[in-house]
Amino acid sequence: MRKAIPLVLVGIALSACGPIPTAAQGGPGASAAPSAGPRYAATVLADAPAGYWRMGETSGTTMIDATANGNNGTYAGTITLGQPGALTGDKATAVAFDGHTAGATVPSAPALKVTRVTIELWIKKNSESGYGMYVAKNYFQLLNNSYTGRLEFRVTSTPDPVLVSSTILALNTWYYVVVTYDGTAASLYINGKLDGTHPAVATVPPTDGALYLGRRFDGFFTDAVLEEVAIYPTALSADRVAAHWRVATGNR
Numbered sequence: 001m002r003k004a005i006p007l008v009l010v011g012i013a014l015s016a017c018g019p020i021p022t023a024a025q026g027g028p029g030a031s032a033a034p035s036a037g038p039r040y041a042a043t044v045l046a047d048a049p050a051g052y053w054r055m056g057e058t059s060g061t062t063m064i065d066a067t068a069n070g071n072n073g074t075y076a077g078t079i080t081l082g083q084p085g086a087l088t089g090d091k092a093t094a095v096a097f098d099g100h101t102a103g104a105t106v107p108s109a110p111a112l113k114v115t116r117v118t119i120e121l122w123i124k125k126n127s128e129s130g131y132g133m134y135v136a137k138n139y140f141q142l143l144n145n146s147y148t149g150r151l152e153f154r155v156t157s158t159p160d161p162v163l164v165s166s167t168i169l170a171l172n173t174w175y176y177v178v179v180t181y182d183g184t185a186a187s188l189y190i191n192g193k194l195d196g197t198h199p200a201v202a203t204v205p206p207t208d209g210a211l212y213l214g215r216r217f218d219g220f221f222t223d224a225v226l227e228e229v230a231i232y233p234t235a236l237s238a239d240r241v242a243a244h245w246r247v248a249t250g251n252r
Contacts, residue, residue, distance in 0.1 A: 036250050037089020040228070041066065043247045044120070047240060049230040050111040053104075053213070056091035056227070058082040063095075063104045063213075069111045073213070077101030077221075085227050086122040086174040087248060094122070095214075099129045099223025103215030111233070112137070113206040118232035119153075119179045120244070124225040125171050132222030134177075135229065138209035142179055144222065153179045153186060155202050163188065165195050176245055182235035192245025194238060 044052055044066075051071040053063050058081050063073035075081075078098040085094040097103065106112070119135050119142050128147045135142045141154040149168035167190045169175055178189040181204065187197040213229055215221045236244075 036248055037087045037091050040087055040089070040244070040248045041091070043244055044228070044230050047232060047236060048234075049120075049232045050114065051106060051109075051211070052228075052230040053106075054091055054228055055095045056085070056093045057095070058093060063106070065106075069109065071106050071109050071111060071211075073104045073106035073211070075102075075104050077103055077215075079104075079214075083225050086124070086176070087228065094124075094225045094227035096126070096225045097214035097222055099127065099132060099221050102221060104213040106211040106213075108208040108210055112211055112231060113208065114231070114233045115204050115206050116183055116234050117179075117181050117204060118230075118234065118236045119177075120232070120236070120241075121177055121229040122174055122227050123169065123177055124174045125169055125223070126225065127171065127223045129221065129223045131220050132224070133212065133214065133216045133220045134222055134224070134226065135231070136212045136216040136220075138207045139204045140181065141216065142177070143216075143220065151177065151188070153181075153188060155181060155186065155200075155204055163196075163198065165190065167195050176248060178236065178241045178244075180235035180241075187235075187238070189238070189241045192242050 049067055051069060052066040054066050061075045063075055065071040079102040080096040083094045083096045085092045117140055129144055130146055131143050133141060133143045143152050145152045145164050151165040153163040163186055165188055176191050180187045184200050185197055186200060188195045
């Protein structure tokens with residue numbers, strides 16, 4: 001019996017996303033430059049994320065926050081560190097989550113009590129994992145749309161599934177994914193392009209609670225490789241999302 005998910009979202013009408021660039025070795029596009037890694041990290045940090053986990057660890061269980069906020073997390077379950085990442089450059093590894101026990105947890109922190117939010121990360125799915133979670137906190141979640149290959153973004157509690165992407169994510173392919181929520185509208189970007197947007201129908205309360213990557217507090221594990229996860233206390237503009245994508249792919 002499939003578990004019900006007691007959270008709902010902001011619904012959005014979505015438009016088709018452009019084609020995904022041909023993947024280069026370890027990266028999202030053949031044009032990726034050798035210095036994409038350090039340039040990309042600097043670009044993310046310039047936009048003041050509340051937490052930024054590059055996930056380039058090759059040993060241990062600590063997931064290091066690259067910001068000055070000190071929001072380090074902890075890996076648990078069957079994770080595999082040191083996997084080939086999406087970016088070339090100084091940090092070229094990512095973390096694989098097994099879809100059964102693996103996850104990372106960041107304890108509750110003042111910087112993560114957001115009412116406006118941007119979720120930014122790189123995703124490579126290994127298999128379809130139902131409602132597998134990529135990023136989850138009390139009142140916002142980015143997850144799979146139940147074996148359809150699409151993504152959902154959930155905000156606040158209601159009984160219906162909502163924000164669903166038009167883009168179907170292929171397996172074993174890197175995608176740059178950004179979701180923004182400014183209290184008036186939700187927007188989803190895939191590979192730097194707007195996939196869809198919709199007026200907001202709910203708010204995000206500034207609550208305590210841990211942040212989870214690769215799972216939710218009660219399960220819903222995802223089978224995927226993740227890296228470069230950032231949470232911002234603001235909604236990044238379309239121009240900033242596009243700028244991050246250009247830097248990542250070496251096309252500034």
